[in-house]
Amino acid sequence: MDGAGESRIGGGGDGSVGVENPQTRNVYLKLGYHYIISNLLTLCLLPLVVVISVEASQMNQDDLRQLWNHVQYNLVSIIICSAILVSGFTVYVMSRARAVYMVDFSCYLPPDHLKCPSTAFMAQSRLVGCFDDSALEFQRMIFERSGLGEETYLPEAMICVPPRISMAAAREEAEQVMFGALDNLFANTNVDPKDVGILVVNCSIFCPTPSLSAMIVNKYKLTSNIRSFNLGGMGCSAGVIGVDLAKDMLLLHRNTYAVVVSAENITLNWYLGTNKSMLVPNCLFRVGGAAVLLSNKSGDKRRAKYRLVHVVRTHRGADDKAFRCAYQQEDDTGRKGVFLSKDLMAFAAETLKTNFTTLGPLVLPVSEQILFFMKKLFNGKVEPYIPDSKHAFEHFCIHAGGRAVIDEIEKNLQLSPVHAEPSRMTLHRFGNTSSSSIWYELAYIEAKGRMRRGNRVWQIGFGSGFKCNTAVWEALRNVKPSNNGPWEDCIDKYPVTLSY
Numbered sequence: 001m002d003g004a005g006e007s008r009i010g011g012g013g014d015g016s017v018g019v020e021n022p023q024t025r026n027v028y029l030k031l032g033y034h035y036i037i038s039n040l041l042t043l044c045l046l047p048l049v050v051v052i053s054v055e056a057s058q059m060n061q062d063d064l065r066q067l068w069n070h071v072q073y074n075l076v077s078i079i080i081c082s083a084i085l086v087s088g089f090t091v092y093v094m095s096r097a098r099a100v101y102m103v104d105f106s107c108y109l110p111p112d113h114l115k116c117p118s119t120a121f122m123a124q125s126r127l128v129g130c131f132d133d134s135a136l137e138f139q140r141m142i143f144e145r146s147g148l149g150e151e152t153y154l155p156e157a158m159i160c161v162p163p164r165i166s167m168a169a170a171r172e173e174a175e176q177v178m179f180g181a182l183d184n185l186f187a188n189t190n191v192d193p194k195d196v197g198i199l200v201v202n203c204s205i206f207c208p209t210p211s212l213s214a215m216i217v218n219k220y221k222l223t224s225n226i227r228s229f230n231l232g233g234m235g236c237s238a239g240v241i242g243v244d245l246a247k248d249m250l251l252l253h254r255n256t257y258a259v260v261v262s263a264e265n266i267t268l269n270w271y272l273g274t275n276k277s278m279l280v281p282n283c284l285f286r287v288g289g290a291a292v293l294l295s296n297k298s299g300d301k302r303r304a305k306y307r308l309v310h311v312v313r314t315h316r317g318a319d320d321k322a323f324r325c326a327y328q329q330e331d332d333t334g335r336k337g338v339f340l341s342k343d344l345m346a347f348a349a350e351t352l353k354t355n356f357t358t359l360g361p362l363v364l365p366v367s368e369q370i371l372f373f374m375k376k377l378f379n380g381k382v383e384p385y386i387p388d389s390k391h392a393f394e395h396f397c398i399h400a401g402g403r404a405v406i407d408e409i410e411k412n413l414q415l416s417p418v419h420a421e422p423s424r425m426t427l428h429r430f431g432n433t434s435s436s437s438i439w440y441e442l443a444y445i446e447a448k449g450r451m452r453r454g455n456r457v458w459q460i461g462f463g464s465g466f467k468c469n470t471a472v473w474e475a476l477r478n479v480k481p482s483n484n485g486p487w488e489d490c491i492d493k494y495p496v497t498l499s500y
Contacts, residue, residue, distance in 0.1 A: 352468050
């Protein structure tokens, strides 16, 4: 009959008619395959355990006496084998890297008067007087299709009339974001800032002197032997770089805390020209920042939210086109801005693929690795197999760089809408907050009550260079949102329906 390849119809014992969909059957077969491979060791050992149990149940006193005599005659061998096993286990424990825990994190929530809906944004752009009609219309179209909502935030200097674009105003924005996130972090964790031994700050565009890290040291009166780092020019994926640097420092220095601050600065980086490839960041970037408290203290495991499992960094800077796909430059009139290439999405997808090639063997179950190996073995003679990352992670935090970024990654990783939801909702509510966006997304997952003990979350950041940096965290408990979280007053409204 027509459509026989799509379904099979048969009569049930009760006279009912059942329809079996091949797609559903394939899903069950795949689940069964993953279950068998994941539990292969158990399934192989089970018969052995049964045989040993049966043999043990049939042993009498004579058999036990003979076994004891055998052990006595081979006592030296047993002692030597035991010593080797204990020594090997000791070396393994001593050489294993110490765990790094995320005690908590905090995202900055700007005050309501900094909210800038699309109408206010366009009105302010007209008042500046630097944009012609074509540039204004282009920005309006980008904003409509961007995925941003009507409650994102701009810095105070940009919503003033006239705008107050100055170094002093940029410092004020940086202080509000960084100190706002840190104040909340220290309050929620009850950690004295003077107990922090490592400080890493990343902000790509704004690099004043003294540095942003020095501003934090001055504000909180951190100790004179603080190991502080200020990362600049590393793009929207620098938050993961900051975590990686803090992790390495925590492995070197025992019994201390590390704080990673991720932010961006908009005040001095509003492009006031007419080059359309440089106007796009105006429509996407918004105020935001995050602070993360890491610890290598074993006692913090009980109260920490997550354990850092892996960090994988991929850099495509050797490729000239990749290097220039997000490039700060001056336009023909000398106005400074960030140029975004049309090839940006393609480089993002390719770089993520390279990153996952390294990360996959570390996180994917054996069942997925076998399928991936078979694909390599046949070298294209069978349909290429894309590893299913959903078997390794329960949650995904994709950098909310824009609607196109999220769409591309969702398609390449074959994610469901619920997996991309934290990224889309973060883009809608807060816009592109650069390297801190992955923390707003993690806060969204927590606010929805979805993070359960043992869950793994994959944070994916993209940045100029071109880079893809990813981090994997494992939840140590059923995680609840911290006090004064960014979603506290609006989580019940989300997810919202996006129309674009």
